[in-house]
Amino acid sequence: MIVRIAQFPLRKRLLYGIASTAGVLLAQQLLTWIAHGRLTFLLISASLPLITVLFGEASGALLLVSGFVFGVLWMKPIGSLAVQQPDDRIVLLVYVVVGVLLVVAGQQLAKVARRAGRAEAATREAAERLLQFERDARHRFDVALNSAGVPFFVVTPVVREGHVTELRWDYLNEAAAQLFSPAAGVVVGSSTSYVRPSGWDADLLLERLAPLAEQEGRDAFDVRVQGEHGEQWFHVVAASLEGAVVAWFGDITPRVRAEQALSDADRRKDEFLATLAHELRNPLAPIRQVAEILEQPGLTDERRKWCITVLRRQSAAMALLLDDLLDVSRITRGALTLRKEAVALREVVDEAVEIARPIFEGKAHELVIKPPARPLHIEADRLRLAQVLGNLLTNAAKYTPPGGRIELAGTADDAEIVVSVADNGIGVEPDKLSAIFSMFSQVNPDHHREGGLGIGLALSKSLIELHGGRLTASSAGKDRGSCFSIHLPAQCRVVPQPVSTRDVPAVAASVEKRRVLVVDDNVDAADALTALLELEGHEVRTVYSGEEAVDILSHYSPEVVLLDLGLPGMSGLDVARRIRLTPATKDVTMIAITGWGQPHDRERTADAGFDFHFTKPVDVGQLNRAIESAVAAV
Template sequence: MTPPPKPHPLLLGDSGTPGAASPTTARLLDDIDWSETPLGPPQQWPQSLRIAVSICLNSRFPMFVWWGPSLVNIYNDAYIPILGKKHPRAFGRPARESWSDIWDVLGPQVDTVMNQGRATWNERVLLQMERNGYPEDTWFTWSYSPIHDDQGGIGGLFCACTEETPAVLAERERDRLVREAQDTARTLETWFDHAPGFVALLRGRDLVFEMVNEAYYQLVGHRDIEGRPAFEALPEMRHQGFEEILGRVYDTGEPFIGRGLPLSVQRDAAATPQERFIDFIYQPVRNADGQVGGIFVQGYDVTDQVLAVKALRDDDRRKDEFLATLAHELRNPLAPIRQAAAVARSPAADTQRRTWALDVIERQASHMALLLDDLLDISRISRGRLVLRLEPVELREVVHSALETVRPLVERKNHILDVKLPAQPLRLNVDAMRLAQVLSNLLSNAAKYTDEGGRIELVAGQEGDEVVIRVRDNGIGLEPRALAEIFEMFSQVSSALDRAEGGLGIGLSLSRGLVGLHGGTLQADSAGPGEGSEFTVRLPGSVVVGASAKQPDLSPPAAARAGRLILVADDNPDALQTMGALLEIEGHRVELAANGEQALAAAQALKPEVAVLDIGMPGLNGYEVARRIRAQPWGADIRLIALTGWGQAEDVERAHAAGFDHHVTKPVDLDALQELVGA
């Protein structure tokens, strides 16, 4: 059986299922070699473009994105009928090329958006198109909104549109029928049954429902409303402004047009009210004597369109907030690093002060590395690229690792930390490092958002087929609406901002993602502000029956290992010199190479025991140097270690394929590197 095609990473359908929406345009998106277009590969697209395209392709409302100077056209399946025979050629092509027949109308509005950043709005505009090989009159309602690129400029525009041709033609037909056969209820009822959108006819001063079509029932629920006054049949409509609008239309005989108005509707007595958004018209209907005798109601449920536009704006706002937070969090450690470096260089600094300065630099650099690691992890989870390394491990070891990370913060704030673990060993089949990362994040948050001298508890145990770990505190607590929001990307609870001690607002989102990869859940609970919080981790089916003894570490102490001949290659002079100096301090003999050619020549001449090679070197990169070393008889026994800033799963696989024994990401942990060198 042929496996189903992989969904494009920009697509998310119903219930979060990748690829469930827009199958036709999704295939076009995958088939196009974007590297040959002005947009370049999708992986390099600006975040704003990726968000706009994702919203567009996952919507069932006609939408498109035009990007770049040539206005490259990307649209969704719902937009295909509007294009007619211009599809699929129009996908990925300049917009002006596809719509040359109406560019005299569209062009000036596009210029307004792209040059001035002002959104446009067009309602029921007549356009004479040749989309099917012949001229035809069409009517459209659309808006153009600017999309900003990562530099703050206008990179393109977003359009949500409605073809109103059926509605316009239907309204013309309606007027003709009302004029020619106003008293023929059967003819009007037949038209109602085939009318686009929701339709109803209200008769008399009491606005009694005389006719209602199926679309109207879908909007308000299948209730018994025909023959009943409107606000008796639909009592929740009172006090939403519709009584006043209908009364004004009836009294003045002037129609009313509403666009995107909110409507709270309760589909049945037991249902929770739902907020919908509607476009509609209240058209007065006159009797033979010319007096208003009723009101004709016609409209469309445009909730999807309104929410899509709102989501786009919210995503844009969250992106701006995140970038500001990221800049703040990266500048914070940079300041003490620069200041500590100045102290270390000062001739007046004594040994103690220089040692202190170096500790500051190391601590702040580690903080920056953690920020970047969190960003990379959340990106890998969202793209399904993070791989767990599952192995049986005792829960006590995982908790101990988490406590080591968070203990300095807990002690600094004088908290009481109470840890309660099962008396019997409890072993789990988990990624120990990732689970410890989750627990340390929860404990760290508890410490940050609890006043000094507070109490924090970590309680773990087995409940049925689940291992349950709870982290409780008596800190600031959470409002009910915040219980869901805190797990969103870049979320910062407003009441906790003055207590936060740094972070990008992705820790809980990352933690929930890591727990989810284990097949578990992470839930937050709080009795309210000032009442503390509890976070519960559940790992279903993860218990390993029995407890195997931990294998002793038989490797010799680092101090007992013999120094090795090591080749280090890196095109960054500072990185090369510092790495060489650190390895020499550890007792190794080190040869330095500034590029791939020097590294290959040195390896052939010296036959080192270990080679630490940077990947991104000019000329011969690290992969090619490794391949050429392995191709020689003398290169089979050299231990090759890849040192790189690229840490994705495919980067590790590529390093092993080139002949490397180990893959280490920058900034390197010296203790870990020493273990690899001396192993």
């Protein structure tokens, strides 16, 4: 007890010292009252070791001297420092000798107490350092495992009747914890039979990890999981650790999917090579037969012409196959460049229809064309766009039974330009829609085989993407038709640059008569243009300001508006915007007549909604063709 008190701070030692001294003094006073002071001073010696240990040798010696003086004063004669009785002297001598021994003993106890205190402090400090080291090690362990980003866990076995019957989660890093559903609650301490990552098989975990809990070893295996995000694959590496099992597992879904994609691509490549051989043999067979026919004597001119026709047709078919292959190769290497120009969508459609016309006629299909409400010019590679649209038409014809209906429609708004090809043919099953744009894929390789290398849609998709657009497909299902749509950004729309024209007659008898509105503040110019148009048979109204143009539109519905830009008050651009915002007139053909012809001027007219931009003086032939396009353009 004294050693323990000696380790206390000074304040606590003072309190214990004062309390113990007070107790001794009270006991002394009680005994003094009972025994009339005889020998009671010896009780002071009981406090000597305590005081020496608590406050040092000087304090013990001071208490010893104080006790001696106290004893002398209480011995006869009381109150005198002279001790006359021999027995009293012996008692005082014994008190002094014993007191000195007790002070020396207290001094030794103080040394022992200090050493014990230092030893205990060192032990406590070592324990704290060890505990802090353990905390730091655990923290570094957690940081290392969490920063790795790879799921890691530790499971401990539950053994019943000598066998591992279940596993319990003992540790999870953050990456592993994220695989558990929040509804799982507390994971650590739970059984893998009841709490596990979403989609994982508890029996598989027990089957593969229990042997590692029973004996030393390691294992690696793949786990297929059907989770919230579809099919996933994990590679697990597990090992024994002092009766427990530690395991890392990584998401290998991208690798498995890549391997599956490579396998599918390899399969499609084999199918493509077989298809290529088949497609090349088809034209080679008649070419070879025609060569043998040409060797026959007595060949008539009619038969020779037929042979030449067959050779041309079959060689053209082979050329198309090779062109598709070369285009795919160029796109893959990034070597294909577009030759963009301002082109009328009508012309692209006409070329595409010509490409597909033989198969349309051969299968007696009905082709319905629904053009946009007004002429449309876009900046595109005319040849490539016609190639894509022709491919869509050809596919629609191939996969539509004879006598089917195919519809080609064009629409345009502020967001995009859409050209779609819809048919009532065999359709596409929903689960195959995402694969039809893949290289070497066939819409339906098992039924309705109509030839082709399976690269047409992939090539078309790439060509449209080079234009900044996208190619989409939709189908209601098998035998319910399909629809392929070309989506081009609205920025592709342009106002065409006028080109030099051939000499044309002032009046074209074949021109369809239209309702025309002429707007120009130059009265002579407006009247002269009106007279010219009336000579050609058009119905013409003439106004001389933008405000008049807006007013007349409330009771007159023109099909073509010839609009000067530099009008006083409301400009021609403002009038054009008003026309486009009015539902009744938003689809009329608008032709800008102006003296401004710089590129930025054409951009302004295109933004305002004009379909054509002509600089003064206007070429009559160009103007006639622009008015004609109001009827025939797509």
